[in-house]
Amino acid sequence: MSENFENELRRALRPVDAPAGFTDRVMRALPARRDPAPAPVVNELPAQRLMKRFGIPMAFAAALVLSVILGQHVADVQGQRMAEEREAAGLAASRELMQALHVTSQKLDLAYQAVKTPPPPAGDEENRT
């Protein structure tokens, strides 16, 4: 759009004077006294304003995250303990089995020795009687 026209518009739209006596008219219409000023707003730091606005949701979110992390940790510890218990029980069973096999082996040796040793001769019995 042409600059000429915009300038023409500016000239045409120069502010006009208010009617004579306008200031007096306004002053007469003023109320006797102004409303008291609003209570001064305590200057808050941005962090304080954020806390006031988002404090409760943030606390909920933090509590939720914390409980998830804590739950995970407890589950890990319990799992580890159960694994250790299972491993100890397995070792004990293995030891008992080994001991049982050892005892059995000894008994078998004794039995084999007993079988292998020749019986005493029959004359010995007669001489004694």
Next chain:
Amino acid sequence: MADALLVRARAGDPDAFAELVRTHQGSVFSIGYRMLNRRDAAEDLAQDVFLQLYRKLDHIESLEHLGFWLRRVAANLAIDWIRRLPHTSTQPLDEGAAVEAPHREEDPFMSRELERLLGELSPSARAVMLLRYQEDLDVADVGAALDMPVNTVKSHIKRSLTQLRSRMIGAKLVSAEELS
């Protein structure tokens, strides 16, 4: 310091407040007059604006803020009045009640016609044009004053200029060459 006037007015000094009114009454009255097209309505509107100012003085931060605040309130109040009382926007400018515009050197007939054609724009477009060309606010400030996006302000200005220009040419008030 100019802001001392504001401090005195806040403290309840009537002379200081009267000085603030005198300084800005032309601007506020002009917005009302060209928005409402009636001198009496413009006076009522301007008085209403200054009464609001009196109540809100504690919220005004500086004289610069004061000027912006007054223009914003005047323009929005005028739009509100037009919407509530639609006839105010369609009436011609008061005949025989010409207001004084100091130091005019241009063709008074042309100015009168431009004001009349301005009155045919929608209230929002008229407010945009007045704040832009009468009050010389930049586009961003016009948007801030009317709670309007900058792009909307720009499109109002473009459409209104085209409309005004074609009406002026159509009415043979000017030739296309003069406005080019």
